[in-house]
Amino acid sequence: DGGITQSPKYLFRKEGQNVTLSCEQNLNHDAMYWYRQDPGQGLRLIYYSQIVNDFQKGDIAEGYSVSREKKESFPLTVTSAQKNPTAFYLCASSISGSTYGYTFGSGTRLTVV
Amino acid sequence: GQQLNQSPQSMFIQEGEDVSMNCTSSSIFNTWLWYKQDPGEGPVLLIALYKAGELTSNGRLTAQFGITRKDSFLNISASIPSDVGIYFCAGQLRAGNNRKLIWGLGTSLAVNP
Numbered sequence: 001d002g003g004i005t006q007s008p009k010y011l012f013r014k015e016g017q018n019v020t021l022s023c024e025q026n027l028n029h030d031a032m033y034w035y036r037q038d039p040g041q042g043l044r045l046i047y048y049s050q051i052v053n054d055f056q057k058g059d060i061a062e063g064y065s066v067s068r069e070k071k072e073s074f075p076l077t078v079t080s081a082q083k084n085p086t087a088f089y090l091c092a093s094s095i096s097g098s099t100y101g102y103t104f105g106s107g108t109r110l111t112v113v
Numbered sequence: 114g115q116q117l118n119q120s121p122q123s124m125f126i127q128e129g130e131d132v133s134m135n136c137t138s139s140s141i142f143n144t145w146l147w148y149k150q151d152p153g154e155g156p157v158l159l160i161a162l163y164k165a166g167e168l169t170s171n172g173r174l175t176a177q178f179g180i181t182r183k184d185s186f187l188n189i190s191a192s193i194p195s196d197v198g199i200y201f202c203a204g205q206l207r208a209g210n211n212r213k214l215i216w217g218l219g220t221s222l223a224v225n226p
Contacts, residue, residue, distance in 0.1 A: 006155075040122075040218065041218065042116065042201065042216050042217065042218040042219055043156075043201070043216045090155050090156075092155070099143070099144045099161070099163065099205060100158075100161060101144075101146045101148075101158045101161055101203070101214070102158075102214065103158075104155030104156050104157070105155050106153075106154050106155050107153070107154065107155050109153075
């Protein structure tokens with residue numbers, strides 16, 4: 001079955017550590033996105049990529065980094081520079097230029113302990 | 114980043130009641146999308162709208178693309194407990210540029226059996 005997989009579902013990180021969230025899709029979509037979700041704040045765009053080896057900052061990119069070495073994969077690293085990293089992170093993909101919207105993964109909940 | 118005005122922010126209704134929510138913007142959109150997010154999961158696309166005035170149904174859900182292209186409405190008829198979740202609207206500012214999905218903050222729906 002085609003889909004988009006995020007792992008792990010729950011992640012705990014000690015303050016000051018970097019952590020990488022995985023996102024893999026087998027939908028043959030060109031474009032991939034990372035969103036952060038906090039209660040009452042909707043979805044905020046962190047980074048997006050429309051083709052391999054290229055990505056752009058979204059609205060809240062500070063403290064995050066990404067790579068897009070393969071079409072299927074778009075990992076997100078939450079660095080120690082992110083001051084408030086505890087949140088629910090959503091990865092999505094789409095056909096570039098499509099008007100059919102995004103397919104989302106099931107999310108990763110990151111908690112800093 | 115830009116956001117849509119989505120209302121109401123939350124609703125608590127009795128099973129069997131009808132529900133209405135809407136999104137408005139100062140910008141003109143080419144596409145309106147409605148998503149539902151179950152607790153702890155990623156959003157799932159419910160309805161996509163592509164033409165001003167378009168009225169589209171998906172089971173008990175009906176959505177409309179406003180005639181001014183600056184708003185959209187979602188109605189749920191005869192609500193059931195599994196309708197619980199957060200409903201998001203999203204608009205696409207111009208065709209062919211899927212990055213430009215602008216999101217509402219969501220309507221949280223609770224259904225009392």
